[in-house]
Amino acid sequence: MKPPALHLKAIGKAFGETRVLSGIDLTVAPGEFIALVGPSGCGKSTLLRIAAGLESPDEGSVVLDGRDVTAIRAADRDMAMVFQSYALYPHLTARQNMALPLVMRRMTARERLPLLGRFLPGVRAKLSAIREEIEAAATMLKIAPLLERKPAQMSGGQRQRVALGRALVRHPRAFLMDEPLSNLDAALRVHTRSEIVDLHRRAGVVTLYVTHDQEEALGMADRVAVMLGGRILQVAAPDVIYRDPQHIDVASFIGSPRINLLPASVDAAGRAQCGTHIMADGIDSPTSSQVRLGVRPEHLRLDSEARPWSLPVAIERIEFLGAGALVHCRAEGLQDPLIASVPPARAEALRHRPILHASANSLLVFDSAGARVGQRQIAACHAAE
Ligand SMILES: Nc1ncnc2c1ncn2[C@@H]1O[C@H](COP(=O)(O)OP(=O)(O)OP(=O)(O)O)[C@@H](O)[C@H]1O
Ligand SMILES: [Mg+2]
Incomplete structure (x- = not known):
């Protein structure tokens, strides 16, 4: 099956009197990695949340693989979101955190019952398939030795990798990431950058990646979308955005020193x-x-x-x-x-x-x-x- 593409069409959004997004049009090609970059408050997270289905747009639509999913709730969109704050369950181990989305999706409420569940027909096979997938993802992300630890027993970088692993095992149709590296120190950020790009390549699905760090955007993405004040000013390959900015705000935002x-x-x-x-x-x-x-x-x-x-x-x-x-x-x-x-x-x-x-x-x-x-x-x- 061809990997799906994501199309955000004429999206508009206001919170009360405050207009946050206007006329956003963005097409992410199959397998493409697009970074949404812009200063704080320009509407990046809101746009990503709309793509994920965590927020509904006032105008416009979200089309995934040719299908309008605007009215479909987040859980049924089959997109994996990775947040800055990891959003891991503190009382569960890394393994349990990663398993949760798979267990919820593949097993019925009866099958999930703590003691009885595992004696139902077919449950052992399902659990062992989930276990294998988690171990494969953990090996890829180099977190296999940490699987029995709870979030409080891991460093920020390790937690972030568990969160990535949880997104990965779902085999989502798209990755939506909101500043997933901003809690990491500089060295780990550079390292995890390559890991995310690698993960994206292997999964081969659409990735929309929000950051306010232009270096991250230029270094990771196939194309960069520069946002300002709720609008997309330009979408282009990193070198084009840098060399050939079409607006003074794009020229000023991208490039350091300015x-x-x-x-x-x-x-x-x-x-x-x-x-x-x-x-x-x-x-x-x-x-x-x-x-x-x-x-x-x-x-x-x-x-x-x-x-x-x-x-x-x-x-x-x-x-x-x-x-x-x-x-x-x-x-x-x-x-x-x-x-x-x-x-x-x-x-x-x-x-x-x-x-x-x-x-x-x-x-x-x-x-x-x-x-x-x-x-x-x-x-x-x-x-x-
Ligand atoms: N639920 C909400 N209710 C009211 N205003 C909101 C809500 N969510 C976001 N906003 C406002 O919308 C604007 C865009 O917010 P958003 O979080 O999308 O920005 P951002 O580009 O992600 O910024 P940052 O880089 O700081 O994360 C901001 O002015 C913010 O205050
Ligand atoms: Mg944000």
Whole structure:
């Protein structure tokens, strides 16, 4: 059977007067891993809960494998949800926590009776099949030695793996995960990331993964959906989201350190001027004369002499980060500092090169509403190269 796809269609949701989601359209292809990323409060969890059936949308529908499941309750949707808080039963062992969804699904109330149940015909076979599946999942997640422990006797990472195991043994049609790694320390987070990606590949089912951590989203997902204020601004492959953001909020949210944004005005000849300095040429901005130029820290260069298309700055401080260094600069008339990311070995020498250039074709231009302005015509900074 082909793995199912998930389609969230024109979803809208309000809590009382507060509009939380508007016009959300998202299609997750069969076997695809999509990360929903966005700042706190933008509606990620609400959208995931709607997909799971834990919340009902005011508008729109949830379609799983071509079937409208909007009116179907969570338990019958066959999707496995993994939460940040693990949601394990504290009085049950890891094994019992993992077994519970299988026992509930495969065995009748009579068969589940503590003592009598196991003497009913067929029950032993069912229990032994469940036991085998749990052991296979536990081996895969490296939690086999922990199966007899209760949640209080495990670390956060171990509990999270039990929660993943519980989702896995159900053979769900989709995984829905809400910040499953945010309670783990940095090293364990990186390790568990790969485990989740691996688990997704093996299970081969649709995965919708909520995070506010852009690194996690870019590193794990096939495609990233950037959400802001209850809307999806862009859905694209990680490198496209980074390189080719269609909105200023996507450009600002994705990328660390943040993209530099310079306010500029575009004259009739299509030149973008930042203060008295021309920063780019050939901009076709029919909608506004005020634009913002976005340039990523790794595309800024420091030089010692002024040329056309450059900006004099004062170098405020140099921050060493091990593998890289950040040069914090301030330009006259600009409120925010500009940050250039440079190789650490060169950082000190750059103190005496207070002229900032953007490398060719690295400028992203946004109109006053934040939409990306067509880029083809831009001859940004060629003269500075
Ligand atoms: N049951 C509820 N009743 C009222 N408002 C709610 C409810 N659930 C969520 N909200 C509001 O909806 C908005 C979106 O919440 P949601 O939990 O979806 O955000 P989020 O993107 O998951 O944020 P975070 O990254 O902090 O988890 C928030 O403003 C929140 O206060
Ligand atoms: Mg949330």
